[in-house]
Amino acid sequence: MNEPDVERAVVKTYVPAYQKDAWIEHADRLDMSQSEFVRTMVQAGRRDFAVDGFPEAADDTAAADREGTASSDAPEDDADDARGEFEDRVYALLREETRSWDDLLEAVTDDVEGRLEDALQSLQASNKVVYSGRNGGYEAVEE
Structure with missing residues (x-):
């Protein structure tokens, strides 16, 4: 039987300072x-x-x-599919362990935070959005 390699290795990544600050704050809360x-x-x-x-x-x-x-273009079908996928995700989380309302909420909203972060990074990389410290948030770049 093969045993997993438990030797530790260093992984480096570079993220914007505001993102690292958010990670530090979140890690501290947890x-x-x-x-x-x-x-x-x-x-x-x-x-x-x-x-x-x-x-x-x-x-x-x-x-x-x-x-x-077959997938449908009907909005109600899309809503039903999304609801079903969401229920499947909640059920999968609960199969892993018993979770409180707050734990479940955090587990399902982390994905939204990740998607938002990915979208903002992509928009910034394509110079469609910038972060303005002066204005305290993200702004669309005029074309």
């Missing part, structure tokens, strides 16, 4: 070290991704393929 926080968040994201097994852009088609149905 009484975690920065390393423990980042490791936990990465693993949580990998677990969520592994459940779906498909990139975000392919979610609708992939879900329809898994269910053996």
Whole structure:
């Protein structure tokens, strides 16, 4: 039987200072070290991704393929699909362990925070959005 390699290795990444500050604050609230926080968040994201097994852009088609149905453009069908996927996610979280309302809320909203962060980073990289310290938030860049 193969034993997992438990030797530790260093991983480096570079993030904007405001993001690191947010991670430090969040880690402090959870009484975690920065390393423990980042490791936990990465693993949580990998677990969520592994459940779906498909990139975000392919979610609708992939879900329809898994269910053996064709995806529909009807808004009510999209809402039903999203509700079903959300229920599946909540159920998967509860199968892992008993969770309080607050724990569940944090688990499902972390994904929203991650998606928002990814979107803002992408928009900043394409010079469509900038962070303005003077104005205290993100701004669209005029074309």
